[in-house]
Amino acid sequence: MGITLDAKIPSGNIADKWDKHKFESKLVNPANRRKFTVLVVGTGLAGASAAATLAEQGYKVKTFCFQDSPRRAHSIAAQGGINAAKNYRNDGDSVYRLFYDTIKGGDYRAREANVHRLAQVSVNIIDQCVAQGVPFAREYGGYLDNRSFGGTQVARTFYAAGQTGQQLLLGAYSALSRQIEQGAIESHTRTEVLDIVVVNGRARGIITRHLITGEVKRHMGDAVLLCTGGYSTVFFLSTNAMGCNVTATWRAHKKGAVFANPCFTQIHPTSIPVHGENQSKLTLMSEGLRNDGRVWVPKAKNDKRRAEDIPEAERDYYLEERYPSFGNLVPRDVASRAAKKVCDEGRGVGSSGQSVYMDFRDSIKRLGKQVITEKYGNLFDMYHKITGENPMEQPMRIYPAPHYTMGGLWVDYNLMSTIPGLFVLGEANFSDHGANRLGASALMQGLADGYFVIPYTLANYFGATTLEKVDTQNPAFGDAENTVKERLNRILSVKGNRTVDSFHKELGRAMWDNCGMSRNAEGLTKTIEHISKLRDEFWNTVRVPGDANYVNPELEKAGRVADFLEFSELMCRDALSRNESCGGHFREEYQTEDNEARRDDENYCYVAGWEFNGVGKEPTLHKEQLVFDNVKLTQRSYK
Amino acid sequence: MSASTISVTLKIWRQKNPQDKGHFETYPITVSTDASFLEMIDQLNGDLIVQGKDPVAFDHDCREGICGMCGAMVNGYAHAHEKATTLCQTHMRSFKNGEEIVIEPWRASAFPIIKDLMVDRSSFDKIIQSGGYISVSTGSAPDANATPISKIAADHAFASAACIGCGACVAACPNASAMLFVSAKISHLAHLPQGRVEGKKRAAAMIDRMDELGFGNCTNHRECEAACPKEIKLENIALMNREFLTAEFA
Numbered sequence: 001m002g003i004t005l006d007a008k009i010p011s012g013n014i015a016d017k018w019d020k021h022k023f024e025s026k027l028v029n030p031a032n033r034r035k036f037t038v039l040v041v042g043t044g045l046a047g048a049s050a051a052a053t054l055a056e057q058g059y060k061v062k063t064f065c066f067q068d069s070p071r072r073a074h075s076i077a078a079q080g081g082i083n084a085a086k087n088y089r090n091d092g093d094s095v096y097r098l099f100y101d102t103i104k105g106g107d108y109r110a111r112e113a114n115v116h117r118l119a120q121v122s123v124n125i126i127d128q129c130v131a132q133g134v135p136f137a138r139e140y141g142g143y144l145d146n147r148s149f150g151g152t153q154v155a156r157t158f159y160a161a162g163q164t165g166q167q168l169l170l171g172a173y174s175a176l177s178r179q180i181e182q183g184a185i186e187s188h189t190r191t192e193v194l195d196i197v198v199v200n201g202r203a204r205g206i207i208t209r210h211l212i213t214g215e216v217k218r219h220m221g222d223a224v225l226l227c228t229g230g231y232s233t234v235f236f237l238s239t240n241a242m243g244c245n246v247t248a249t250w251r252a253h254k255k256g257a258v259f260a261n262p263c264f265t266q267i268h269p270t271s272i273p274v275h276g277e278n279q280s281k282l283t284l285m286s287e288g289l290r291n292d293g294r295v296w297v298p299k300a301k302n303d304k305r306r307a308e309d310i311p312e313a314e315r316d317y318y319l320e321e322r323y324p325s326f327g328n329l330v331p332r333d334v335a336s337r338a339a340k341k342v343c344d345e346g347r348g349v350g351s352s353g354q355s356v357y358m359d360f361r362d363s364i365k366r367l368g369k370q371v372i373t374e375k376y377g378n379l380f381d382m383y384h385k386i387t388g389e390n391p392m393e394q395p396m397r398i399y400p401a402p403h404y405t406m407g408g409l410w411v412d413y414n415l416m417s418t419i420p421g422l423f424v425l426g427e428a429n430f431s432d433h434g435a436n437r438l439g440a441s442a443l444m445q446g447l448a449d450g451y452f453v454i455p456y457t458l459a460n461y462f463g464a465t466t467l468e469k470v471d472t473q474n475p476a477f478g479d480a481e482n483t484v485k486e487r488l489n490r491i492l493s494v495k496g497n498r499t500v501d502s503f504h505k506e507l508g509r510a511m512w513d514n515c516g517m518s519r520n521a522e523g524l525t526k527t528i529e530h531i532s533k534l535r536d537e538f539w540n541t542v543r544v545p546g547d548a549n550y551v552n553p554e555l556e557k558a559g560r561v562a563d564f565l566e567f568s569e570l571m572c573r574d575a576l577s578r579n580e581s582c583g584g585h586f587r588e589e590y591q592t593e594d595n596e597a598r599r600d601d602e603n604y605c606y607v608a609g610w611e612f613n614g615v616g617k618e619p620t621l622h623k624e625q626l627v628f629d630n631v632k633l634t635q636r637s638y639k
Numbered sequence: 640m641s642a643s644t645i646s647v648t649l650k651i652w653r654q655k656n657p658q659d660k661g662h663f664e665t666y667p668i669t670v671s672t673d674a675s676f677l678e679m680i681d682q683l684n685g686d687l688i689v690q691g692k693d694p695v696a697f698d699h700d701c702r703e704g705i706c707g708m709c710g711a712m713v714n715g716y717a718h719a720h721e722k723a724t725t726l727c728q729t730h731m732r733s734f735k736n737g738e739e740i741v742i743e744p745w746r747a748s749a750f751p752i753i754k755d756l757m758v759d760r761s762s763f764d765k766i767i768q769s770g771g772y773i774s775v776s777t778g779s780a781p782d783a784n785a786t787p788i789s790k791i792a793a794d795h796a797f798a799s800a801a802c803i804g805c806g807a808c809v810a811a812c813p814n815a816s817a818m819l820f821v822s823a824k825i826s827h828l829a830h831l832p833q834g835r836v837e838g839k840k841r842a843a844a845m846i847d848r849m850d851e852l853g854f855g856n857c858t859n860h861r862e863c864e865a866a867c868p869k870e871i872k873l874e875n876i877a878l879m880n881r882e883f884l885t886a887e888f889a
Contacts, residue, residue: 067700072706127780143784276673279673
């Protein structure tokens with residue numbers, strides 16, 4: 001098919017592109033905006049900020065979330081902070097440095113123009129959030145405080161204790177609520193989107209299922225915004241919420257939206273380790289902790305002594321040793337791989353041997369317990385509750401866990417997918433973080449897309465397009481609704497003997513082992529076969545009780561897992577086709593002598609965009625070559 | 640983390656829909672002490688599904704104590720007995736072998752039961768919609784450091800803003816009052832200079848909405864504060880009353 005991935009990057013100097021593009025974009029007259037209906041799927045940072053802002057401007061907006069309130073979207077769980085190039089510390093930060101750090105942190109697999117725009121609008125985000133009443137941490141003088149995060153040498157991260165995501169989301173939710181009260185937004189909660197409706201090549205609606213009444217409904221829109229987050233729950237165990245899923249973006253993919261870099265997933269280095277078979281999720285310990293926690297393992301293999309009994313000389317502070325300039329604050333992919341390496345060497349700690357220490361002893365000595373409590377109190381409490389161990393008295397034990405997905409639907413500079421009228425914001429798109437996201441940049445991107453990018457690019461779409469009149473009686477709506485209903489019935493009619501969770505766990509395990517922190521061709525090939533078999537087994541033996549006419553959480557889960565059983569195959573194929581290591585994508589065949597990722601810029605400096613050809617069929621690869629006019633590609637070094 | 644198991648007897652409220660009268664059912668279960676409370680219910684549900692029975696419906700999402708989606712009365716305590724802990728963060732190691740555990744949904748007329756342990760808390764959203772915000776549109780904000788805000792005020796605001804909207808305060812209150820929830824939002828914004836502008840109007844609007852939605856009044860039982868997983872302080876209610884009274888007679 002004739003797909004070409006044209007990123008529509010504006011011409012001109014990198015620093016001027018966005019201003020130039022904004023000026024050249026079409027506008028929609030305020031009086032005409034109410035004629036446009038915008039469907040916003042997902043109410044996390046990207047969705048809530050987009051919906052509120054578009055409604056303020058006069059568009060008719062409908063929001064959809066599967067939770068019982070927009071305030072519960074998973075952005076709420078982000079802990080550490082949000083980056084912005086404010087340079088309030090006077091320590092050498094600038095828009096250009098944030099841009100540079102993000103491109104480098106992403107291992108040169110992100111699009112320069114998007115990232116520069118992200119760095120530019122980062123400063124406006126902080127202003128907007130403070131005006132909304134977001135209670136960021138402050139110094140005694142009354143000015144905003146900052147902390148430092150991985151992969152940077154400046155302190156540019158704004159935070160609200162360990163609950164930054166919560167406070168930012170409550171800010172966006174408050175703006176959203178104000179517009180709901182004014183009648184500018186129609187909010188649909190406990191409503192899951194199960195298909196995208198495409199009419200004459202344009203996204204013109206969605207099909208939803210209400211999770212209480214079971215009602216399947218059609219919604220018409222002039223544009224659809226997918227703000228549905230990432231797909232880390234493909235691994236079953238992840239730091240994401242139980243409801244996070246790939247369904248909306250996967251269904252859009254099946255309708256023609258190209259999926260980009262699905263194998264770029266982020267494994268966060270500091271999660272509480274796995275405890276047992278019945279575990280349902282992994283809890284993150286914020287990267288912010290690495291400012292004061294020192295990561296180490298014993299120098300000797302199988303050292304079963306308690307941490308406090310191991311003398312200083314017999315401890316290996318491996319991050320500080322190996323990466324003296326960044327130390328414990330190396331980027332996430334580097335820290336995760338280093339932890340895996342020491343555990344694989346038999347130097348891991350805890351009963352499973354699958355964890356490393358993050359030790360606050362020295363910081364407590366230097367700063368006192370009170371300062372440490374102020375900075376990290378809630379995280380320490382959370383750790384204590386989950387493990388029964390007190391990090392004030394003994395080091396935390398941590399291990400990497402799936403956390404964020406850099407891959408997502410392909411979008412151009414305007415955040416529009418390959419389906420005209422279908423826009424993708426936040427973690428759901430692929431655009432800004434390349435092969436590895438730096439800490440405190442997810443919140444930044446979600447809000448940048450929603451508050452400051454989409455209001456311009458959506459107006460440009462409406463202003464430049466003549467949209468035909470479409471209503472929900474259009475046959476495309478009927479077809480999509482039938483597909484959704486048939487699939488629900490098909491799931492219910494299997495009546496087998498295996499639970500949905502057991503499939504999800506088996507898939508997750510296979511993906512973690514073979515398409516997780518490190519990958520190789522043999523494992524990936526094997527896993528593609530495994531997934532195909534598992535998919536067949538699912539459709540023949542899954543057991544979903546009840547019916548589709550009232551509350552049925554097993555039916556919801558089954559639909560999501562069925563999508564993961566298709567999507568995971570694409571992840572493996574993407575990982576298999578990228579014969580290099582970069583960022584979170586580590587192919588064992590491609591590493592340097594000292595086990596660092598070996599990139600291949602000559603052959604793989606592109607975005608891999610995949611076109612759907614049918615379930616179990618080989619997808620078509622479309623490449624968007626990445627052009628670096630400003631940043632020089634080098635071997636990433638944090639030594 | 641020492642893995643051992645305990646055997647407990649669960650008495651769970653089962654109710655098909657809002658019309659159903661509902662009843663308790665008893666389920667024995669043996670579970671790892673490292674499991675969270677919700678993982679224990681997952682395990683029960685897995686067993687029920689395989690036995691061809693209807694699994695227990697319950698709300699949950701982040702399972703790290705921040706989204707506010709989960710919650711149930713456990714042995715009479717909202718979010719179980721542990722202080723400052725949501726249900727998802729409660730672990731089975733805090734229960735005893737052989738214990739009977741009674742699990743019920745939040746009970747309040749403003750939170751109608753949907754099914755089993757699931758309730759409808761959309762009334763909380765409606766209260767926020769009535770005025771739980773600062774009326775600032777995107778793009779009109781001055782530089783973030785233009786107005787210094789004392790650390791003390793910012794810390795107060797943060798402590799109130801930590802509310803997760805779970806509804807435990809309402810469930811714990813004999814009057815099913817939402818005053819702790821409402822006052823937390825009013826207090827969060829009232830502590831900040833940018834929130835002061837609409838302070839009195841906000842308090843009046845939110846309290847009116849709360850009354851309309853059928854929540855009860857505060858008669859100082861202090862159960863809300865004891866039940867709150869985020870330790871939202873009762874003094875917020877005093878601040879709210881001050882805002883409300885001065886709004887009424889301003």
